[in-house]
Amino acid sequence: MKCAIMQPTYLPWAGYFSMINSSDTFIFLDDVQFAKRSWQQRNRIISNAKERFLTVPVKKSGKRFQKINEVRCINREWIQSHQEIIKQAYSRHTYYEDVKSILDLTFEQTSEYLQDINIHFIKNTMDYLNITTPLLKSSDIPVEGDKSEYLYRICQYLGSYSYISAPGSIEYIEEEGIFQRSNIIVEVFEFIPNYYNQLGMEGFASHLSIIDVIANLGKQGTIQYINQ
Secondary structure, three states, rough: OOEEEOOOOOOOOOOHHHHHHHOEEEEOOOOOEEOOOOOOEEEEEEEEEEEEEEEEEEEOOOOOOEEHHHHOOOOOOOHHHHHHHHHHHOOOOOOOHHHHHOOOOOHHHOOOOOHHHHHHHHHHHHOOOOOOEEEEEEEOOOOOOOHHHHHHHHHHHHHHEEEEOOOHHHHHHHHHHOOOOOOOEEEEEOOOOOOOOOOOOOOOOOOEEHHHHHHHHHHHHHHHOOOO
C-alpha cells in the first residue's frame, strides 16, 4: 500500500489532489504544530487579473505549541467575505457554479475548527473529481515520534510499503535516515502545473487554489489536469 501524509490546507492547489489520487491511503497530518500564515490557513486565487490571498482569521491560543487540530477560526464572518471575493473573481467563468456548489457544501458545516473546514472542502472536491482514496487523520493513529520518525511509524502501523513524500520534506527525511534503514520505499511526488487558459489573464499564474482550475476547466478538464 502506498500512503501519503500531508497537513490539511485551505483550498489546496491541484497538486494536493493529484497526490491524494496517487495514493492508496491519504493521512491528514493534523496533530503537529500549526504554522501561522501558512497554507494551513490561506491560499491564492486570481482576482482582477492579479494573484490574491484568501486568509482565514484564527484565534490566538496563547500557547507556544498549538496543534493544527486545535486551531479555531475567530468567527464565521470571513466566510461570507471569501464567498463574495470568489464570486467577484470567477462569476464570469464557465464553471463558476461548480465552484460555488463545492464552497456552499463546505461552509454548510458549522465547526469553528480550521482543520474541519479544510478537510470538508477537500472531501467535497474529491467527490466532485471522483477521487475515492480513503482518508485518515494522524491524530487517530496510535503511534508517536518526531518528524520523519512519526511519518515512518504511521506508515508502519498502516502496513505501507511505500511513502509518497512532497519535495519539501525529502531533505529532512534523508538526513534522519529512518526510512532508508527500513523496508519502506520513499517516493518523491512532483506535480508540475501545466499551462491552462485563465480567463482574463495574459500570462499564467501557477500553484493557485484548485478552485481556479475548476472555474476554468470544469470537472472533466480538472480530472485530466490532476492526472497529467
